[in-house]
Amino acid sequence: MSDSHGIMSDMASQRITARVPKNLGVLLRNRARAQGQTPSDLVRVALESFLCRADSPNSAYEEAKAAGLIGCVRRAPKDLSTNRRHFEGFGSK
Numbered sequence: 001m002s003d004s005h006g007i008m009s010d011m012a013s014q015r016i017t018a019r020v021p022k023n024l025g026v027l028l029r030n031r032a033r034a035q036g037q038t039p040s041d042l043v044r045v046a047l048e049s050f051l052c053r054a055d056s057p058n059s060a061y062e063e064a065k066a067a068g069l070i071g072c073v074r075r076a077p078k079d080l081s082t083n084r085r086h087f088e089g090f091g092s093k
Contacts, residue, residue, distance in 0.1 A: 028042060
């Protein structure tokens with residue numbers, strides 16, 4: 001899948017160069033070798049994963065639910081987050 005093998009030449013691609021610390025380069029080459037891929041393949045997958053995640057962040061509700069915060073307060077009113085009555089005086093000193 002590397003550029004040198006011509007597989008990427010069929011698609012519109014852009015070559016970039018990135019400098020990484022020596023230990024990260026060693027880790028990258030070792031992982032690529034262990035998985036039978038090129039370092040470029042692993043970097044592409046990592047970038048796609050990172051950039052896709054950054055483009056569609058979870059909502060605050062989704063993050064709170066994933067963290068186990070939704071419904072963690074015992075004996076709270078079921079409409080605690082939606083009934084304006086529960087917000088009276090909230091944020092005042």
